[in-house]
Every structure is written in structure tokens, then in C-alpha cells.
Amino acid sequence: MEKTIFEKIQDFLVSLKMEECLTLIKKGIKEKIPAYEMIMKGIYEAMKQIGEKFEKREYFLAELMFASKITNEAIELLKPHLNTALETSGKILIGTVSGDMHDIGKNIVGTLLKTSGIEVYDIGVDVPIEVWIEKIKEIKPNIVGLSGLMAASVSSMRNTIQAIEKNQLRDKVKIVIGGGTVSQTVADQIGADAYAYDAMEGLKIIRKLLD
Ligand code: B12
Numbered sequence: 001m002e003k004t005i006f007e008k009i010q011d012f013l014v015s016l017k018m019e020e021c022l023t024l025i026k027k028g029i030k031e032k033i034p035a036y037e038m039i040m041k042g043i044y045e046a047m048k049q050i051g052e053k054f055e056k057r058e059y060f061l062a063e064l065m066f067a068s069k070i071t072n073e074a075i076e077l078l079k080p081h082l083n084t085a086l087e088t089s090g091k092i093l094i095g096t097v098s099g100d101m102h103d104i105g106k107n108i109v110g111t112l113l114k115t116s117g118i119e120v121y122d123i124g125v126d127v128p129i130e131v132w133i134e135k136i137k138e139i140k141p142n143i144v145g146l147s148g149l150m151a152a153s154v155s156s157m158r159n160t161i162q163a164i165e166k167n168q169l170r171d172k173v174k175i176v177i178g179g180g181t182v183s184q185t186v187a188d189q190i191g192a193d194a195y196a197y198d199a200m201e202g203l204k205i206i207r208k209l210l211d
Pocket residue numbers: 044047048050051052054055061064065068094099100101102103104105106108109144145146147148149150151152176177178179180181196197198199200202203
């Protein structure tokens with residue numbers, strides 16, 4: 001059986017064939033394959049496989065960095081083709097916590113939320129606690145989304161939430177966490193309101209919190 005376009009995107013991305021991967025995505029766009037599906041069934045699945053290769057020491061940092069370059073370029077190509085809701089329904093401040101530079105997952109979540117009508121303020125990676133506080137005061141988001149992929153990010157998340165409490169901002173925002181090393185248990189332990197396993201679940205949870 002011939003492989004689906006999503007499987008082909010996965011194959012090109014996992015084998016780090018940048019030009020082939022981006023050309024296929026452009027073809028998918030032309031053929032009106034839903035952009036969101038190309039992200040979730042193609043890119044997201046490929047990044048999981050790349051993560052496994054890193055764990056098995058088949059891939060090293062150079063390969064990971066190149067894969068993230070391809071991923072970010074692919075998402076830029078797909079962004080304009082994600083359906084966008086017309087009305088905005090709330091604001092989220094999203095970023096990767098202090099000490100952590102991983103941003104592919106956060107970027108996917110941000111893109112998906114944007115297309116569903118949520119105003120997204122992405123403050124980047126390795127965000128210091130003071131910046132979270134300053135931005136919460138300035139933007140007054142309904143939701144704060146903390147992303148973190150490393151074991152050390154759990155304590156960064158906890159410290160960020162404690163600072164939000166200390167600054168008397170905790171009752172003004174709902175806090176959602178996501179990323180490889182976190183879970184519902186972690187969310188309960190560090191005082192977040194919710195945990196999301198992936199972008200789609202994040203969207204559902206955030207929509208519920210905004211109701
Ligand atoms: C790509 C990658 C990198 C790239 C990152 C590029 C980039 N621009 O992001 C590079 C090469 C730079 C990198 C660097 C490092 N990495 Co790295 N990296 C990865 C890898 C392979 C994939 C991560 C990824 O992008 N996944 C794909 C995305 C789509 O998935 P995701 O992030 O989980 O996001 C989804 C959900 O979690 C959720 N989500 C995520 N955030 C949020 C937020 C909210 C609010 C919500 C609702 C949902 C949500 O939705 C997303 C979409 O569905 C992982 C392995 C893995 N299995 O995860 C290691 C991994 C995270 N890295 C790891 C390590 C150790 C490092 C380095 C320290 C390596 C080194 N020795 O230098 C450095 C860290 C630098 C730093 N200070 O951050 C470890 C962490 C181990 C640990 N438990 O602490 C991992 C787990 C690999 C491993 N098994 O050892 N890495």
C-alpha cells in the first residue's frame with residue numbers, strides 16, 4: 001500500500017531530508033490537505049521518532065538541531081493555512097520556563113490556539129521569572145501556559161507559579177502546563193490548574209477554562 005502524505009512527511013523529516021520535506025508540505029498545501037493534520041500526523045509524529053533515536057544514541061544534538069530547523073520552517077509554511085476563528089475568546093501568555101530552550105511543542109500549541117481564536121502572546125524560551133510577572137501585569141492574560149521538557153523545568157515551573165502567587169496574581173490567571181517531563185501529578189504538586197498531554201488536549205482544556 002502506498003504511504004500517506006503524513007507518513008511521507010514523517011519519513012523525510014526523520015531522515016532529515018529538508019528540501020523533500022518542505023516540497024511535500026507545499027504540495028500538500030496545494031492539494032488542500034488540512035494544515036493542522038500535516039502538523040500533528042506528520043511533524044509531531046516525526047519529532048517523537050527523532051526523540052526516540054536521540055534516546056537510542058542513533059541521533060545526536062546536530063541531528064536534533066537540524067530536525068528542529070526543518071520543523072520550524074515547515075510550521076511557518078503551514079501557519080497561513082490553518083483556519084482562523086474570527087472572534088477572539090481570551091488571552092494566553094505562553095513560554096518555555098527558565099533554563100529550558102525547547103520550543104517546538106510550545107510553537108505548535110501557540111499556533112493551534114491562535115487559529116482557534118485565542119490571542120496568543122508568546123514570550124519565547126528560557127523565560128526568567130521576573131519576565132513572566134512583568135508580562136502578566138502588562139498583558140493581563142486569562143491563561144498562562146508554561147512549557148518545559150527537561151527534568152529541571154519542573155522546579156522552574158514551581159518557582160514561576162510561586163512568584164505568581166507572591167505577586168498576588170494567582171487568582172487572576174489559570175495556569176496550564178505541558179511538555180515532555182510533566183504530568184497531571186506534577187500539575188497537582190506545583191499548584192497548576194491543568195496539564196495537557198498535547199496541543200489538541202491543550203486546546204480543549206484551555207477552551208474549557210475560558211468558558
Ligand atoms: C528537539 C530536541 C532538542 C532541540 C530543541 C530545538 C527546539 N527549538 O526546541 C535541541 C537540539 C536544541 C535540544 C537541546 C537540548 N536537549 Co533536547 N530534545 C529534543 C527532543 C528530541 C524533541 C523535543 C520536541 O521538540 N518534541 C516534539 C514536540 C512537538 O513535542 P513536545 O515538546 O512534547 O510538545 C507537545 C506536548 O508536550 C504539548 N506541550 C508542550 N508544551 C506545552 C505547553 C502548554 C501550555 C500546553 C498546553 C501543551 C504543551 O504540546 C506539544 C504539541 O503536541 C527531546 C526528546 C523527546 N522525546 O521529547 C529532547 C529532550 C527534551 N532534550 C533533552 C536534553 C537533555 C537536551 C539538552 C540538555 C542536551 C544537551 N546535552 O545539551 C539540551 C537542552 C538545552 C536547554 N537548556 O534547553 C532531554 C531532556 C531530559 C530530561 N528529562 O531532562 C530529552 C528528553 C532527550 C533525552 N531523552 O535525553 N533538544
